[in-house]
Amino acid sequence: MSAIxxxxxxxxxxxxxxxxxxxxxxxxxxxxxxxxxxxxRQSGPLRKMTDARRQVGLGQxxxxxxxxxxxxxWRRENLGSPLQPDIFATVYLPFxxxxxxxxxxxxxxxxxxxxxxxxxxxxxxxxxxxARAWLRAASALGTLEIVTQQHDALREIARVDNERLREGLxxxxxxxRTSLEADRARVALVSARNEAIVARTELARLLGVSDTQLxxxxxxxxxxxxxxxxxxxxxxxxxxxxxxxxxxxxxxQEAQRRLTAEHRGVLGEVQLQGGTKETGGFMTGQVGLAMPxxxxxxxxxxxxxxxxxxxxxxxxxxxxxxxxxxxxxxALQHYREVQSAALDAGTFDARGADVARIARLSYREGHITLxxxxxxxxxxxxxxxAQLRWAGDAWMARLELERSLGARLxxxxxxxxxxxxxxxxxx
Numbered sequence: 001m002s003a004i005x006x007x008x009x010x011x012x013x014x015x016x017x018x019x020x021x022x023x024x025x026x027x028x029x030x031x032x033x034x035x036x037x038x039x040x041r042q043s044g045p046l047r048k049m050t051d052a053r054r055q056v057g058l059g060q061x062x063x064x065x066x067x068x069x070x071x072x073x074w075r076r077e078n079l080g081s082p083l084q085p086d087i088f089a090t091v092y093l094p095f096x097x098x099x100x101x102x103x104x105x106x107x108x109x110x111x112x113x114x115x116x117x118x119x120x121x122x123x124x125x126x127x128x129x130x131a132r133a134w135l136r137a138a139s140a141l142g143t144l145e146i147v148t149q150q151h152d153a154l155r156e157i158a159r160v161d162n163e164r165l166r167e168g169l170x171x172x173x174x175x176x177r178t179s180l181e182a183d184r185a186r187v188a189l190v191s192a193r194n195e196a197i198v199a200r201t202e203l204a205r206l207l208g209v210s211d212t213q214l215x216x217x218x219x220x221x222x223x224x225x226x227x228x229x230x231x232x233x234x235x236x237x238x239x240x241x242x243x244x245x246x247x248x249x250x251x252x253q254e255a256q257r258r259l260t261a262e263h264r265g266v267l268g269e270v271q272l273q274g275g276t277k278e279t280g281g282f283m284t285g286q287v288g289l290a291m292p293x294x295x296x297x298x299x300x301x302x303x304x305x306x307x308x309x310x311x312x313x314x315x316x317x318x319x320x321x322x323x324x325x326x327x328x329x330x331a332l333q334h335y336r337e338v339q340s341a342a343l344d345a346g347t348f349d350a351r352g353a354d355v356a357r358i359a360r361l362s363y364r365e366g367h368i369t370l371x372x373x374x375x376x377x378x379x380x381x382x383x384x385x386a387q388l389r390w391a392g393d394a395w396m397a398r399l400e401l402e403r404s405l406g407a408r409l410x411x412x413x414x415x416x417x418x419x420x421x422x423x424x425x426x427x
Contacts, residue, residue: 030218033395036134036207037127037409045208046126054119061111065104068094068269090275090286097270097291100261107257110250117247124243127409131399133206135392137199138220140192142388147192150381151185153360157373158182160364174370181374220391223398225339228332234405238328241406245324248317255310262306265299268292324404331397331404338397341390352383 040047071092078085096102158178165175197211204211229237239245273288359376362368368376402409 029215031215032218033131033134036130039207040127040130043208044130044206046129046206047123050119050122050126054115057115058112061108061115065108067101084280087278088275090273093272095270095272098264098267100264103257103261103264107254107261110254110257114247114250114254117243117250120243121247124403128399128403130206131409133203135395137203137217139388139392140196140199141217142220144192144196146381146384147189150377151189154182154185177370222391223395225342225394225398228335231329231332234328234332235325237405238324242324244320248320251313252317255313259306259310262299262302265302266294328404331401335397335401338394352380356380
């Protein structure tokens, strides 16, 4: 499969890759999609943000599950009186008589699973965001190459026609038209260059470096498109591998155990007491038991809240299952359509380049008119742009399918789930 190649011109390289401080990415001559995904997984700012949210979530889950601390009391009474002082030394030890804390700790275990699965899903979304940014930057650079080639060709044609005009070989209208088309191509070149800079800057931001530290973005190579699974197998794989499904299942378990804890919380915490007491010069021991009586507060508000949270968790889980199934079927249909177009789209850029080359040669030799040349130039540019768009769409179709199935996003290997064949098709 042919590819849109990186511009070899020194001017574009200087514009898009200025010298800057050393960075790990600068050791590479070009930045491909595998390298961008590797940075996103290891040290990208979105990965760091995901890790921070995971840490916050784990801390929040554990807040309500801590065991109560014991209390130590020392008290001296009868101060300022002729009576001998009474001296108390007492230890208060909370005791989970109802088992509420145990249920909360079980809920926390499910909560940690939920937070970890949510972090995995967030990381996958972050990787997809970086992949989109890389594809945008690579497509913008490919467009810049196409527009630059067209601009250079039209400028050369305008120069030739101006010479012909001075020699009286073409009409003034033809000379003005070629100059106009060259100026139009120059305006398009400015817009394409600006889009390449903007896309490159956004990619650098998502990778946590400045644009001067980012290598030149590699050209888009059409991806390998493995055979797609059938719909039932794909949905089954997604429900098994998607981190979001695990997160919502864990959220339901967490809510169930918190509801159990709130039902047990009617009695509240029991305190065991023990210590010493010195009265009238005699040292004695003391023991006690403190238990709140559920007379006015029977924890009904907390039980109602926990019931609502459980119902909400179940609704979110059921809705996610429908979203996952719909997303898999949609991604699968798009993937198959892109896969079926691979043979037709694979030579767009080569055929477009041939059309432009032949038309320019024919125009110089006087075999075609200016209108026919301009039509050929536009057809060639459209064909090369179509190849560029198809390569980007093919990558997005594959990445979206991998994400919907819960497979690893990777630029070099086929879809890495056992249910998917590794033999390329549609090539």
